[in-house]
Amino acid sequence: MNSFYASVEMSYDPTLRGKPLAIAGNVEERRGIVVTSSYEARAKGVKTTMPVWKARRLCPELLLMKPNHERYRQASRALFELLGSYTPLVQPVSIDEGYLDVTSYLPIKHPYELAKDIQTRIKLELDLPCSIGIAPNKFLAKMASDMKKPNGITILRKRDIKQMLWPLPISEMYGIGRRTVDKWEKRGIKTIGDLAIANQLDVQGWFGTNGRKLHDRANGIDDRPVDPEAIYEFKTIGHSTTLKQNTKNMTLIERSFQSLAESVSKRLKKKEVLARGIQVTIRYHDWKTVTRSQKVTNPIQSSKEIFEVANALFIKAWNQESVRLLGISSYDLIEQQHAYKQLDLFHYKEDMKEEKIANTLKEIHARFGEDILHKGTASTWKSKDESARESGSSFRKDFLEPE
Numbered sequence: 001m002n003s004f005y006a007s008v009e010m011s012y013d014p015t016l017r018g019k020p021l022a023i024a025g026n027v028e029e030r031r032g033i034v035v036t037s038s039y040e041a042r043a044k045g046v047k048t049t050m051p052v053w054k055a056r057r058l059c060p061e062l063l064l065m066k067p068n069h070e071r072y073r074q075a076s077r078a079l080f081e082l083l084g085s086y087t088p089l090v091q092p093v094s095i096d097e098g099y100l101d102v103t104s105y106l107p108i109k110h111p112y113e114l115a116k117d118i119q120t121r122i123k124l125e126l127d128l129p130c131s132i133g134i135a136p137n138k139f140l141a142k143m144a145s146d147m148k149k150p151n152g153i154t155i156l157r158k159r160d161i162k163q164m165l166w167p168l169p170i171s172e173m174y175g176i177g178r179r180t181v182d183k184w185e186k187r188g189i190k191t192i193g194d195l196a197i198a199n200q201l202d203v204q205g206w207f208g209t210n211g212r213k214l215h216d217r218a219n220g221i222d223d224r225p226v227d228p229e230a231i232y233e234f235k236t237i238g239h240s241t242t243l244k245q246n247t248k249n250m251t252l253i254e255r256s257f258q259s260l261a262e263s264v265s266k267r268l269k270k271k272e273v274l275a276r277g278i279q280v281t282i283r284y285h286d287w288k289t290v291t292r293s294q295k296v297t298n299p300i301q302s303s304k305e306i307f308e309v310a311n312a313l314f315i316k317a318w319n320q321e322s323v324r325l326l327g328i329s330s331y332d333l334i335e336q337q338h339a340y341k342q343l344d345l346f347h348y349k350e351d352m353k354e355e356k357i358a359n360t361l362k363e364i365h366a367r368f369g370e371d372i373l374h375k376g377t378a379s380t381w382k383s384k385d386e387s388a389r390e391s392g393s394s395f396r397k398d399f400l401e402p403e
Contacts, residue, residue, distance in 0.1 A: 001079070002129040002150035004096035006038040008075045009065055011127040020044055021063045024052050035067055039150060072096075078126055086118065091226045094335050099138050101226035115153045139222035140165075142174045158220040165218075166193025175214055183207075192218050237271065238279070238329025239263040246285040246322035253323060254311060260328040261307035268330060274299035275330030278309040282317060283325035292317045299334050306330065 001007065005023040010016045020041035024032045032052035044059035056062055076095045083090045089101035105114050115132040122130050131152040133144025143165060144156035156164055171181045173192050187206055189195045195203065196218035203211040216222065239260050247253065257280075268275060278300075279293035292313045300306060310328045 001096035002131055003036055003038055003042075004075075004128075005036045005067060005072055006041075007128050008072055009068070010038070011075075012071065016063065019063055020046065020059050020061060021065065022046055022052075022055055023067050024055075024064050025067065032064075075126065075128065079122065079128070082121060082125060083118070086114075089226045089228060091228055092231050099141065099226045112153060112155060119151070119153060137220070137222040138224050138226065139174065139217040140220060143168075146172075146174075161196075161220045162193070165220075166191060166196055168192050170195060173214070173218070175210075175217065236279075236329045236331045237264055237267045237273070237275070237333065238327060239267075240281060240325060240327030242325045243323065246324050248320065248322050253314070253326065256326050257310050257314065257328065258303070258307050260326065261303040261310060264306055264328050264330055265301060265303035268301045268333075271333075272336040273333040274301045274336060275306070276300075276332040276334060277330065278306060278313065279329045279331060280310045280313045280317070281325070281327035281329070282314065282323060284319075285322040285324050287324070289325075290317060293331070295332070301336075 006021050009021065009023065016038075018040060020038060020043075022037040022041050023035045025035065034046060034048055034050045034052065034055050036048055037046045037055075041055070041059055041062055044062075046055045046059050046062060052064065056064075072095060076092075079096075080090060080092055080098065083098065083100060087100055087102055087104065090098055091100075092098040102111070102114060105111070111134045115134055119130055119132055122128055129150045131145050131149045131154075133141040133147070133154050133156060135141040135144050135156045136158060140156045140158070140161070144154040145152075147154040147156075147164070169191055170176060170184045170189055171178070173195070176184065183206075184190075184195070187198075189198060189203075195215060198215065200212060200215045203215045205211075207214070241256055241260060243252070243256065275296070276299050277293055277295045279291055281289065281291050283289045294309060294313055296305075296309060300309070306328060314326075
């Protein structure tokens, strides 16, 4: 979908059409962040994640609106219902994006004509614009969908990747994060074509298994099927641990929560999602089990933030009896690319510092292993034997589905 949130608002209120519009958190204050913007606003330099004050400086006539998530969810449900009328093989990947396997249409309708029909129906029935990529696999279809916006339809065949795909800068390749672009360029990989012709073993040595996969995709290789059930693969991300012995020792309890928070944080980062809610599970010595949960103001992913919320929930709920099992579960997950934080004007430097530290740790772990370095204090350290004894079952329900 094109500028989805802004387009939904324009559909709801046609007087907004043709005007520079941005959806932003905390629109009344300078520290709000732009979530998305109309193409009229983008033409003036307004971009996603840009602070409101900067967006207003670039575009003084900018209209700002708070997100209306329920309105966007309704539009998303209508969209995927429409897509499902063409084929049951529809895989949503976010609130405004998905894949369709329309192989069954090949004998009866040209793919371009089918795409045009879908695009026209979405515009007529939902009053929303979209761009469509047509290709033999998911990666190429995704890249094609970004080539013509708004309202574009692009066909990307494998025989055309040298002309259409390879000249693009590596920063435009789906699967390569904005913060890793410099690392690729330092290796001499400045375009997707550079990656495609690079030695695969070298790429895997530099960037691990993910590097090998990206090398394949740069060459048009992607065998992932369109899986309608993938969105239901996980509802929450969590872990629990059975303690070595029943305890009331707050130091041991906090240490367990720190370890659980690290595990949950690691999986959130791997799935590239953030949590808008945290739940703790407490099982006492008599097997009585209670849960407590809390929504958070901003989506979270770091172990520090997860621990702080979980520990506060525990302190509030604990009846002072001995504890047998503890668990932390994250829920109401949101994709990293769609998450935003209402930055505090007085603490944004701390946020930036925390992000730099987290990225540094991630790089060290990727190169030297997970046990080489941890952020925290000496009191959080546990030996491998102790960690093994404390590890228990995990709530392995990961989530990325519309409400």
